[in-house]
Amino acid sequence: MTTAEIEPGGVESREPTATRIVRYLGKAPVYLVLVFLGLLWLVPTIGLFFTSLLDSTVVGRVGWWEIFSTPSLGTLENYGDILDNDAITSALLTTLWVSIGSTILPIFLAALAAYAFAWLEFPGRDWLFLVVVALLVVPIQMALIPIFSLYNDLGLFDTIPGLILFHTAFGLPFAIFLLRNFFIGIPKDLLEAARIDGASEMRIFFRLILPLGLPAIASLAIFQFLWVWNDLLVALTFARETQPITVAIFSQLRQFSANLEVIAPAAFVSLAIPLVVFFAFQRYFVEGLLAGSVK
């Protein structure tokens, strides 16, 4: 029997090493399974990466795993080529502008609206809030056809602002919902004190609410950025020449086998950004996810 001394923060503190080893050995199968599954999960992405390294003369005819036995099959040329490829680089730039715009704008507007729903009084406030949240139900498909015509008439078709406005609108319901729930949690006294001091609502918003809301806003921003960066449907419908990267890759897919030396590196670059964001902000990702789904 081990002597379990009650130390702060731990119950099992003095186990003999032998017992520990036996316990770990018992878990060995679980560890093995997890390592195996984890590696399995990584294979597809690794496959894409190594495919993007295959020399253009052999890609499409040789498996990416051959690189391990014949390293000479690999080259960075493909990446060099797509950086020279204007269609791809401008697509990446377009995606960047659209994503940034479609993140900043909806979050800013949603924060304004969320503050109004949380702390401004006006008739029909709660009813209006429910309507806004209910709009979460509407699938993007419902808006595609009328906005397509509208954009054609307004000259917004195939423009970056056009894409940004569409993404902004559809990002609003969730953002407003999330931020309003967050703002409601801000202590009333803070607001009252600011108002008594004579601060305008705008001032309160910028100096008090926004800073306090930063964690929720950060989570939201990450999600929105990734969602827009990865979008295909909206881009496919409203862009022709001014294409985000998803559309650019999509048009290459038509001649899949012939274009692998373009598709693979372009796809990898396009997913590298979200990956970097993901790894940098892992914690927020998971927290934001949980905030939205589980209470």
Place this chain on the structure above:
Amino acid sequence: MSESVSTAEAPTRGLPPGDGEPSIWQRYGVVAVFLGPALILLGVWIVYPTIRTIIRSFFDRSGDEFVGLDNYQTLFEDDTLLTALRNNLLWLLIVPAFVTAVGLVFAVLLERVRFSTAFKVAVFMPMAISLFAAGVIWRLMYEKDPDQGTVNAAVAVVKDAVSPSGVLSAAQPSTDAMQGGPKGGLVLERVLATGDIAQLGLTGIRSSEVPGGAEQAVAPEALAGGITGVVWRDFKPGGGTAGEVEEEELGLPGVTVELRDENGRSVLETTTEADGTFAFEEVESGSYRAAIGPETFSEPYAGVSWLGASLITPAIMLSYVWVWAGFAMVVIAAGLAAIPRDLLEAARTDGATEMQVFRRVTIPLLAPVLTVVFITMLIYVLKVFDIVIAVAPGSVQDDANVIALAMWRTSFGGVNDFGLGAAIAVFLFLLVIPILAINVRRFRREV
């Protein structure tokens, strides 16, 4: 002053103190500034289009003629659209349950170990890269040719271990001494007895197809009590004699040679060496014939056609699970962590086995979390689009069709029937509403 908190009407909000009774504009001007932009966007981009799409669905493709419910009828009659409906049903029935189950298994496994972050990251990562990129990745994985597609390469490895493919693709006898074909085997007509030598010469084999490790063919010695022979490539550039083993002619290794009795049944089997020689030792006396077995010519593995019409939907579903299992795992793991340890301990001290604890305590407590994951997946699966259009090559898009894809293809993908497209969009909307209503009600209860 500090008493007048959160009353229903507070006309002094937003104004510097000391002013008189504010006007309507001043009172709600602030609200307008805060709410206005968002409401305008929502109105123009969501509310107005929703109404217009519903109306549009009752008109024909040009938008001029009112056709009532005709478009909806087409939705249930057109082959491609029916396939989409059927596929979405399959998706709904299979994928959410599968994703939840996989997430549960992972979460449970993870609970027993520390240092789980690496695994979590590996499994969750596909969520970050977009369904479209995932689709591109899996399009690559599912390539039919085992030399290109990772999945088929793995299957080929398994299959080769179980039933290896033959070393030659095709060959013909070099002389009339042998008859037959790749299906039944090439038989040396001459009857053999123990101590005989069989010479099985083949032609029609390209240099690149000669099995690796082949060496100069050698005419073997006779073996008392056995039968020996050689299988070689009977082709000497620039001439030579057919039927004779000569210099510069390579033996064929790895060829399956059968010794057949008078009835043509194979009684013994062996494989040739690097120089093409083979030997059957200690053969019972009798009459035999030597044959090159059909296994020598079995086709190399061509690969499963994952991207073909019949397997495309399951294939896409699998990629989808690859993406979303991480989401399920993370949410369920959080739910697991929230279960109070004492409850589990109490059950264990009461004598329950691990399985009983799991089924009777853990799962019921996890029910809300599992429901969240399941319902979320239902919603996303109804709207699935990116991954389908990425994985399915053009030729099978009809077979892989789903509602969201059908709507896009009908409206913008060539068919250009806005009336029908609008009807599909409305149909999708109607499907999504009940599920989202359940979700919203849950949120409201918890808010």
